[in-house]
Amino acid sequence: MHLRGLIRKESLQILRDPSSIAIAFLMPVILLLLFGYGVSLDAKHVPIGYIVETPTPQTESLIGAFQHSQYFEPAAYNDMRSAEHALMSHRIDAILQLQNDFSSRLLADRPVPVQLIVNGVDANKARIVEGYVGSTVQDWLTRERTRRALPAGLPVEVAPRVWFNSELRSRDYLVPGLVAVIMTLIGALLTALVMAREWERGTLEALMVTPVALREILLGKLLPYFVLGMGGMMVSLVMALWLFDVPLRGSLLVLILSSALFLLAALGMGLLISVIARNQFVAALIAIITTFLPAFLLSGFIFDINSMPTWLQWITHIVAARYFVAILQTVFLAGDNWSTILPNAAALALMATFFIGVSRLRMSKRLE
Structure with missing residues (x-):
């Protein structure tokens, strides 16, 4: 009671x-x-600047992969100086540079260096952006090799699967x-x-x-x-x-x-x-x-x-x-x-x- x-x-x-x-x-x-x-801990619509020193069909194809990705909002820059200024003023979070010999190396099936500069103030976001850029380039390279009927660049192919939160x-x-x-x-x-x-x-x-x-x-x-x-x-x-x-x-x-x-x-x-x-x-x-x-x-x-x-x-x-x-x-x-x-x-x-x-x-x- x-x-x-x-x-x-x-x-x-x-x-x-x-x-x-x-x-x-x-x-x-x-x-x-x-x-x-x-x-959100996801990195989507990341503003990224790109510099293409010598435009070719191959460079346009790679940049197109970034343009059609939900993770990036790419913007073109004429030179590294203007891109660095945009990075320092926080208009972009990363810079992707495709050098003059990008297409020639690719067509000759030689290693192709691609420079990536990432704003590391937010270390977690920087690692995510770096991973997304690497994944986008690798996916594009795999499609390019398949289209040209070339063998894979590596003898081991990783097939990732994400458990519990598959959409990340x-x-x-x-x-x-x-x-x-x-x-x-x-x-x-x-x-x-x-x-x-x-x-x-x-x-x-x-x-x-x-x-x-x-x-x-x-x-x-x-x-x-x-x-x-x-x-x-x-x-x-x-x-x-x-x-x-x-x-x-x-x-x-x-x-x-x-x-x-x-x-x-x-x-x-x-x-x-x-x-x-x-x-x-x-x-x-x-x-x-x-x-x-x-x-x-x-x-x-x-x-x-x-x-x-x-x-x-x-x-x-x-x-x-x-x-x-x-x-x-x-x-x-x-x-x-x-x-x-x-x-x-x-x-x-x-x-x-x-x-x-x-x-x-x-x-x-x-x-x-």
Whole structure:
């Protein structure tokens, strides 16, 4: 009876507080729209300048391959000086130079040097552009050799196949990871703010003098925000599947259960923060620093954990979002790979138990 009353009280408070509804349902929509449409790790329509010292049918054919590619927007330059000026002024990202002897070497079946200059300020984009240019030139050279009935230049032919994300769309990689960031904000930030507000107003201390047990107070606080967080997750899932066309190759039930485990861990973190801080501003600041930023930077959402220094890789093991991102990317893109799902789900269950347990102990000590 006590628990039912507490849940009803907290639910009414959520309905009367527009900010909680906005964080749970409006924020996922905004973040998914921003990241889904505004953030991309793909390099498309790259402005590239080209210099053809001696135009021939072969050079025109190669440049045509770039002009018909979705990855490039080629622009012609008369000399290297003007192309370098365009590169330095950021009008183009790369320069491709075809020298005077390009066609003669090609027709004589000799090695053909092609100069490529890439803007390396953004190292990741530079590597992508370099790979795209090399792939375009190699594909064109293969077609040219086939047309002229010449043997392949190399005795080994590589036939690449991409698993799990065959279209190489960064959106399919980013959107599932963004669900973890959204649920971190909903779980940790909302709980931290709400509990801290109760401390500031003194209503929590007043509640403690009633016959209500401490576990009922905790459940009364956690359950409504658990439902709210799962609602935000469902909004994110609907947008991922039907708006951004991200595949869901695994089980929906596995996704929901793992999301529930992660949300419990996030709620536990928010509860622990509010018990320690007892001030809304401080609680919000701590929640952002200890939950949102690690979820964004150290979870594998954007940056590859294996590429980080060893000491930083060890730190990522205390970030709950790391385990949830691994489950999300597996369930969405690969399917129900239990060797990945079960260990990460066990880690989430352990972290949820730890944070909620420590929060309860901390509250009992503070309120005695």
